[in-house]
Amino acid sequence: MDIYLPIAEVSVNAPVLIALGAAVGFISGLFGIGGGFLMTPVLIFLGIPPVVAVASEANHVAASSTSGVISYTRRKAVDFRMGGVLAAGGAVGSFIGVEIFRWLRLLGQADLVVSLSYLIFLGVIGALMFSESLSSILRRRRGEAPKRRKDRRPPWLYGLPFKMRFPRSRLYISVIPPIALGVFVGILSAIMGVGGGFVLVPAMVYILRMPAGVVVGTSLFQIIITTSLTSVLQAGRNQTVDVVLATLLLIGGVLGAQVGARASSRFRAEELRALLALIVLAVGLRMGLGLFFTPAEPFVLMAGNG
């Protein structure tokens, strides 16, 4: 059954989109990520204009993250104060990101920056995550004790002013690093059409040193706020949110996220991380390697008004 999308102005197969939404939602629930980094490339591949894909995907990520965050709230696994501080930075980042994206579109360089961002961020994070999880899997196979996490936090986190208490994360740190992190993720969210969980989760673990139990829930909470804002800004500034597309995706997405969240307890954390790392790497390479091959068609047509 084909359906015509009013903003994207293309006709798509509705059951295929719902199934895709469910598959990405499942992965999202399984790993506690938004899933935008998977869905946006798939939408572009299906022929949806990249600007519409990026903007509508933010809406879909907001839906599947909401679906996930409620169950984390029940388990008291969300640090709302830390999430709020991250989101404050995220809000600033979305504003900057949406304006950067507008400017890049006018220059005709949006595709390049999207591809490069995928290659760099997904490539680096995928590689780091893969090597880390592989080494802990190998250590467990050899019967060695898991490496003790160093509790010593980097001194620069404590040297900065504007300290704040985060009781649920058992932290007393400056608000500057979380705000800076939020700004960065907000910009990525607008440019790449992602929630930014794949950056946020490792950063919360390795830089902010938050307890593992609250990381995923807090990341989802901040993602909801940032992607909701990005969605509204994209709709308001660029008129590129396709509500029909977003709704088709989120029908499958919210259901898949619930199933995925249940399935996640059956796997070991490091195996899940290794699998996620491979997916992240594959998507990054798929999006970025095209930049190195000689294109079959040397010209690219774009809409006239940017």
Next chain:
Amino acid sequence: MAILVPPEIPPAAVSAALTTTNVRVTSSFRGARIVLYGAVFDPAERPSDVVVIVRGPDAPLRLARKTKVAGIWVNSRPVVFEGAPGFYMAASTKPLGEIASFGTLRRLGAGVDHLAINAPLEERIETRYGVRDVVVSRLGQDYLDWRRAVVRLKEESGLYAADDRGVSFVDKGLFRAEIDLPTAAPIGVYTAEIFLFQNGQPVSRRMRGLTVEKAGIERALYLFAHNRPWSYGLASVAIALAAGWAASVAFRRN
């Protein structure tokens, strides 16, 4: 007055109609096929050729060329082209080059090679070979490559088409042509021009209008998104958050 007109042969005339004059783009829209019927009235039955030109609303477009910079392929600065219709179709009874001369086709804008697509921002006026006010394109020698790329890419997406057998005579003096609108056909007012050519000259011309418009829920959503973009954004976020919440509640019960 009538006495002054030579009585022997009345001029030939063409007449045509479209099966549909209003294409409604709804959620089930997957493109449309419109049939154009027409008749040639010529008592003298001179050899006639029919050319049908359908143009959609003009839409400026930008074209960039991929160039290799430091090992990666990046887009060059985009060039704005004006005068390009959002949809263009030329159908004729035989190849346009056999129907009329280059100059005639150029004057009528008949055929994708004769579309008045140009890049005004890339032009500058110079004195060349002692001649003042010569219009020179900054695209230089490559200008034709760029122009051809516009047509090629539009043809690939089904928005431009040239069919030199697209008009066929189904009966004596009666002809038909098909207009295929792809899903990506732009919204707006289209014109279909029907030319009757005899002896290399256009002797009769008819114009028919066609409207492509969004209808039903598609139209409502499109207008909502463009007229009240902020409320639209808030509404779409509200749907997303409500759906996420509903799914989580529904699954908790199980």
